[in-house]
Amino acid sequence: MYQDPSAHLINSATGAMSDAGGRYIKRLRDLDGLYLDTATFQSTLATSADTIVYTVHEKRPAQSVGDLIFGTTMMEPGRIGDEFYMTRGHIHACANRPEVYYGLSGEGLMLLETPVGDVRILEVKPRVAAYVPPFWIHRSVNTGTTPLVMSFFYPSDAGQDYTIIEKSGGMAVRIIASGNGWEAVKNPSYKQRSEADIAAVHASSK
Ligand SMILES: [Fe+2]
Incomplete structure (x- = not known):
């Protein structure tokens, strides 16, 4: 009745984890619709469809x-136009489940948004623990020039709902290159979620 404890060695440069x-x-070809600059995305896809954007162990x-x-997530550095590589992003299917990310190498952001459209941005770098509270939509973004590697921990019954971002035309802000760093800009494709969609998020809680 008792599960075996286990220890896992994580390679902080690659995200490889033993006994994962x-x-x-x-x-890139799995991430159609994520980036604002669709023309650049399509032309990049023509030559680099198999380019790996992120790997999860x-x-x-x-x-x-x-x-x-x-486990771990390892995101390659890169951009589509001005917009940095990012994960698809999600809210937990059981939305009141939280998550913690812990920075291992590289630098980037945890982009967070409530169902009603409040935005917070947490900078992640080695030894930073980023807490994603219940009900926050989350996506990570690599704003650096090297792979962004983080470990993550979340409840096993959380699940992922990716449609919440697709239905609103993306997240409320996009992260673009600015000088030597990054800048959050309003996403022109963003549509506020309906009362019904927000109520559905809250109804998913257990
Ligand atoms: Fe998550």
């Missing part, structure tokens, strides 16, 4: 309520 049960990769000990899923 699973791994998945997102390539994860361990899912059990699906039972009360357990944790944990």
